[in-house]
Amino acid sequence: MTDKKEKIITVALELFANEGYSTTATSKIARKAGVSEGLIFRHFENKKGLLEAIIKDADLKLGQVFAPIIFESDPKEVIRHTIETPFNLDKSEYNFWKLQYKLKWQEEYNNPHKMKPLYDKLTWAFTELGYQQAEEEAQLLTYILDSITMVTLRGKIEVSDKFRIFLLEKYNL
Amino acid sequence: MTDKKEKIITVALELFANEGYSTTATSKIARKAGVSEGLIFRHFENKKGLLEAIIKDADLKLGQVFAPIIFESDPKEVIRHTIETPFNLDKSEYNFWKLQYKLKWQEEYNNPHKMKPLYDKLTWAFTELGYQQAEEEAQLLTYILDSITMVTLRGKIEVSDKFRIFLLEKYNL
DNA sequence: TAATTTTGTAAGCGATTACTCACTTTTTAT
DNA sequence: ATAAAAAGTGAGTAATCGCTTACAAAATTA
Numbered sequence: 001m002t003d004k005k006e007k008i009i010t011v012a013l014e015l016f017a018n019e020g021y022s023t024t025a026t027s028k029i030a031r032k033a034g035v036s037e038g039l040i041f042r043h044f045e046n047k048k049g050l051l052e053a054i055i056k057d058a059d060l061k062l063g064q065v066f067a068p069i070i071f072e073s074d075p076k077e078v079i080r081h082t083i084e085t086p087f088n089l090d091k092s093e094y095n096f097w098k099l100q101y102k103l104k105w106q107e108e109y110n111n112p113h114k115m116k117p118l119y120d121k122l123t124w125a126f127t128e129l130g131y132q133q134a135e136e137e138a139q140l141l142t143y144i145l146d147s148i149t150m151v152t153l154r155g156k157i158e159v160s161d162k163f164r165i166f167l168l169e170k171y172n173l
Numbered sequence: 174m175t176d177k178k179e180k181i182i183t184v185a186l187e188l189f190a191n192e193g194y195s196t197t198a199t200s201k202i203a204r205k206a207g208v209s210e211g212l213i214f215r216h217f218e219n220k221k222g223l224l225e226a227i228i229k230d231a232d233l234k235l236g237q238v239f240a241p242i243i244f245e246s247d248p249k250e251v252i253r254h255t256i257e258t259p260f261n262l263d264k265s266e267y268n269f270w271k272l273q274y275k276l277k278w279q280e281e282y283n284n285p286h287k288m289k290p291l292y293d294k295l296t297w298a299f300t301e302l303g304y305q306q307a308e309e310e311a312q313l314l315t316y317i318l319d320s321i322t323m324v325t326l327r328g329k330i331e332v333s334d335k336f337r338i339f340l341l342e343k344y345n346l
Numbered sequence: 347t348a349a350t351t352t353t354g355t356a357a358g359c360g361a362t363t364a365c366t367c368a369c370t371t372t373t374t375a376t
Numbered sequence: 377a378t379a380a381a382a383a384g385t386g387a388g389t390a391a392t393c394g395c396t397t398a399c400a401a402a403a404t405t406a
Binding site for chain 2: 362363364365366367
Binding site for chain 1: 193195196274275277278279283285306309312313315316317319320321323324327329330335336339340
């Protein structure tokens with residue numbers, strides 16, 4: 001991948017995540033990336049193609065983030081690691097996560113099955129730990145963590161460390 | 174309020190909620206409302222003014238929706254009623270809720286304090302019921318319900334009645 | 347090295363955007 | 377009844393949008 005092509009993707013991710021896809025003009029992306037506007041269309045055909053290239057990159061990354069959980073064999077550690085994920089978000093990855101959550105509101109890019117592997121692993125973990133309704137427990141935990149993640153990304157409120165402990169205690173960790 | 178002014182608000186709410194604020198053209202709103210485009214600007218000055226008029230209406234409605242909970246005196250009923258709210262969303266009010274949640278991603282319209290009264294009432298209820306960490310419990314419950322509401326609004330997955338029961342049991346209801 | 351392909355640019359295109367303005371119709375007030 | 381105010385229209389506007397095209401530079405292949 002060319003330097004300029006990569007720069008376009010980086011800048012577009014930042015702008016799409018913070019100012020929205022449709023409100024971000026291709027001219028703005030080009031200016032901020034130090035690139036002619038035409039180059040965007042040379043590499044990605046159209047604006048939508050640029051977004052999809054970003055999403056493809058993101059899906060790859062999503063797999064990497066959750067791999068350590070998916071391959072963990074201790075059910076207690078699966079739960080602990082899952083709970084701690086939203087509290088350990090790296091600020092350099094905020095744009096990545098913001099775009100993920102924003103796109104959920106865009107019909108055609110909302111893919112609820114993207115998190116299926118994590119959900120399945122959590123169900124397994126709760127079953128192992130003797131919970132009676134493991135599926136519902138898994139569902140519940142993903143709901144909680146989604147909300148925490150979103151609140152954190154929006155940045156106006158920070159979720160306290162006390163709450164993290166509170167959660168861990170709820171799950172006997 | 175004039176009939177046509179009301180129609181503009183109704184149509185704009187529908188379009189903003191389902192297709193997004195910035196992607197919805199004022200010309201489209203006018204066409205769908207059966208009104209000249211100029212009338213929008215006569216009544217609301219600009220597109221942003223139209224959005225803010227809708228938000229103002231919505232805030233009023235938000236107060237009405239949560240009033241029965243805020244004025245409930247039985248702490249158990251406060252919790253039950255709160256949990257059941259996202260399961261009883263009227264389809265005719267989806268647009269209203271969708272816009273609420275979508276706007277949370279728009280910096281200037283994200284007001285986390287909007288739900289403060291509900292949060293405070295929940296904290297009171299959990300205290301009454303002898304929970305040790307009432308504030309965290311209130312926080313947790315609002316997180317859960319936010320996620321359920323969003324999943325429901327997106328419409329691809331429906332949250333089962335089994336999950337509702339599961340939740341009520343968790344809170345001994 | 348010569349030919350070909352890929353990467354990059356700049357100017358400009360038609361379409362659409364939010365918005366204005368001159369004007370008419372309807373409602374309200376005196 | 378009449379004047380003033382408010383509601384409503386439709387044709388325009390400049391600016392911006394995503395995108396194309398003709399061309400040049402750079403990299404790759406032969």
